[in-house]
Amino acid sequence: MASNRTMLMLPGDGIGPEVMGEVRRVIDWMDKRRHVSFDVKEDLVGGSAFDKHGTPLADKTMQDALDCGVVLLGAVGGPKWDNLPFDKKPERGLLRLRKEMQLFANLRPAKCFDALVEASSLKPEIVRGLDIMIVRELTGGVYFGEPRGISDIGNGERRGVNTQVYTTSEIRRVAAVAFELAQKRGNKVTSLEKANVMESGVLWREEVTKLHQEKYKDVQLEHMYADNGAMQLVRAPKQFDVMVTDNLFGDILSDAAAMLTGSLGMLPSASLGAADPATGRRMALFEPVHGSAPDISGKGIANPLATIQSFSMALRYAYDLGADADLIDQAAENVLKSGVRTADLGGGSAKVGTTGMGDALLKELDKLAA
Ligand code: NAD
Numbered sequence: 001m002a003s004n005r006t007m008l009m010l011p012g013d014g015i016g017p018e019v020m021g022e023v024r025r026v027i028d029w030m031d032k033r034r035h036v037s038f039d040v041k042e043d044l045v046g047g048s049a050f051d052k053h054g055t056p057l058a059d060k061t062m063q064d065a066l067d068c069g070v071v072l073l074g075a076v077g078g079p080k081w082d083n084l085p086f087d088k089k090p091e092r093g094l095l096r097l098r099k100e101m102q103l104f105a106n107l108r109p110a111k112c113f114d115a116l117v118e119a120s121s122l123k124p125e126i127v128r129g130l131d132i133m134i135v136r137e138l139t140g141g142v143y144f145g146e147p148r149g150i151s152d153i154g155n156g157e158r159r160g161v162n163t164q165v166y167t168t169s170e171i172r173r174v175a176a177v178a179f180e181l182a183q184k185r186g187n188k189v190t191s192l193e194k195a196n197v198m199e200s201g202v203l204w205r206e207e208v209t210k211l212h213q214e215k216y217k218d219v220q221l222e223h224m225y226a227d228n229g230a231m232q233l234v235r236a237p238k239q240f241d242v243m244v245t246d247n248l249f250g251d252i253l254s255d256a257a258a259m260l261t262g263s264l265g266m267l268p269s270a271s272l273g274a275a276d277p278a279t280g281r282r283m284a285l286f287e288p289v290h291g292s293a294p295d296i297s298g299k300g301i302a303n304p305l306a307t308i309q310s311f312s313m314a315l316r317y318a319y320d321l322g323a324d325a326d327l328i329d330q331a332a333e334n335v336l337k338s339g340v341r342t343a344d345l346g347g348g349s350a351k352v353g354t355t356g357m358g359d360a361l362l363k364e365l366d367k368l369a370a
């Protein structure tokens with residue numbers, strides 16, 4: 001069916017195409033059973049784009065992403081491309097998408113489904129009922145700061161440089177996203193930085209505090225050093241509601257949070273830009289938090305739920321299809337309740353591979369829609 005819901009699908013490398021295959025089946029199901037359709041354009045990103053075009057993201061693909069406004073990405077990278085020069089690396093393709101679409105707010109929810117309490121590496125009482133939202137700044141900080149590079153400094157010595165840098169507006173816009181999310185959840189924001197050793201951390205803390213005083217006094221705000229935050233995440237993660245932090249700390253803390261939910265194969269994400277003042281639309285990219293998993297790629301055993309839930313975040317945040325997103329999330333929960341497990345989730349009564357998990361999810365969707 002023709003539709004004005006455009007989406008650029010970039011499966012990428014490694015397990016990316018494997019898990020994206022299961023999203024395609026969910027999209028077909030939505031068309032047939034819910035009469036909700038999408039215009040999906042598919043293209044290359046990462047190592048697969050480098051192999052074909054000599055660049056991890058062709059200009060044409062970048063333009064399509066900007067025109068479409070909504071991207072669903074699998075994963076990029078792998079050992080085959082690890083030794084390429086920096087600007088050709090698969091990861092640069094993803095970073096270019098984030099930067100040029102100006103996706104400054106990366107939402108990484110970590111929710112522990114009841115059925116997966118035992119799959120976490122932490123004790124059940126620590127993770128049961130866990131529901132946190134990490135808001136990671138995504139277009140600034142040490143990922144993009146200048147100067148950067150590797151140079152010879154004589155006597156056989158070399159120097160590698162990256163620069164951590166944040167401006168007032170960069171901090172305020174991502175903090176505003178965190179405060180607004182908190183208002184719809186547990187009404188608490190924890191802001192994490194290293195204000196004890198970094199000037200950019202001092203600025204971060206000051207600007208978050210100012211914005212809170214100006215506009216979000218009703219939300220409880222707490223500041224925490226990021227290293228303590230990492231410890232608290234594994235000690236007592238349920239103390240958190242929304243966590244807001246910079247690009248690098250957010251990368252690390254969200255991988256740590258993954259294990260609270262049972263597996264990195266369970267964590268979706270949404271990266272959002274600013275709302276267009278005329279239309280209210282935001283540029284957005286949805287992707288699992290995990291990578292291309294070279295150790296299991298090609299084996300058909302990757303867990304597709306992080307990518308399927310990233311698609312459900314797209315329904316919620318990009319297409320205003322909250323009820324359909326709820327349906328997919330509920331189906332995922334039911335599948336796990338029924339004991340179906342991919343290898344990363346351990347135990348379970350029914351061990352399945354990637355397509356087996358897709359089969360089980362579609363069956364649950366059928367039941368829910370009946
Ligand atoms: P990774 O996330 O790919 O894998 C870490 C571990 O988690 C592996 O043992 C892997 O098998 C497991 N895992 C990940 N996703 C899984 C899934 N869906 N189901 C079951 N198990 C899963 O991280 P890595 O090994 O550090 O990185 C591999 C490559 O991926 C690198 O090139 C890296 O740069 C890239 N990467 C890309 C993204 C992205 O595209 N957004 C994110 C992280 C890493």
Ligand code: IPM
Pocket residue numbers: 077091094095251289291
């Ligand atoms: C992530 C990844 C990326 C990052 C890489 C692949 C560029 O680790 O999305 O978490 O560091 O942001």
Ligand code: MN
Pocket residue numbers: 251252255289
């Ligand atoms: Mn990461």
